[in-house]
Amino acid sequence: MAHIPDGVISWPVLAGGIVTTLAGCAYGLKKLDPVAIPRTAVLSATFFVAALVHFPVGPTSVHLMLNGLIGIVLGWVAVPAILVGLLLQALLFGFGGIIVLGVNTFNLAVPALLCHGLFQLSRRSQHPKIIIATAGACGFLGVGLTAVLVATSLALSGKEFASAAQLVVFAHLPIMLIETVFTAAAIALLLRVKPEALETDQGQELHLDHVQEDEQGKAYV
Secondary structure, three states: OOOOOOOOOOHHHHHHHHHHHHHHHHHHHHHOOHHHHHHHHHHHHHHHHHOOOEEEEOOEEEEOOOHHHHHHHHHHHHHHHHHHHHHHHHHHHOOOOOOOHHHHHHHHHHHHHHHHHHHHHHHOOOOHHHHHHHHHHHHHHHHHHHHHHHHHHHHHOOHHHHHHHHHHHHHOHHHHHHHHHHHHHHHHHHHHHOHHHHOOOOOOOOOOOOOEEOOOOOEEO
């Protein structure tokens, strides 16, 4: 249901989605470090596959998004990563559409960016439990905010889509809970085995090492 098909969204909404998505992609590609290209490709592929896992909810079905997790790890690079995944889904499986690609990318990428900002705030605490809990919240918010944006896109395109817009939000409640657990578990694993995957823009790293004492008795992590 997060994949809005062609022919549904009004032209003003389509234009806004195209402009904002192109701007976000341009900035995201500018921020892309060549070293991070493999990681970006893996997450884009994971996003592509996640959409194939559907869950029936009443008269419709929903699928995993993982945009909260992608936003946490990639930041602004999540925008082109999500765009590539959506493009392949539309071309290979007919999920969504080509003309509406900008709107679909916007609806998934904006929550991803907000989750990235929230997660970065939690990292300042350097407390593993807070960081992991925030990651879970990002998984929940990533799906929830996307559902709200999809509903808004539909509502702005015509009153006839009002009932569908309401259904979108409620239908994604199970996915919110699933991605809460999944995202928290994924970030907990990364913190233990590959903390450098969560480096800040300044190149700082998160570690779960116990506090040690140096030669002068001063604590450091």
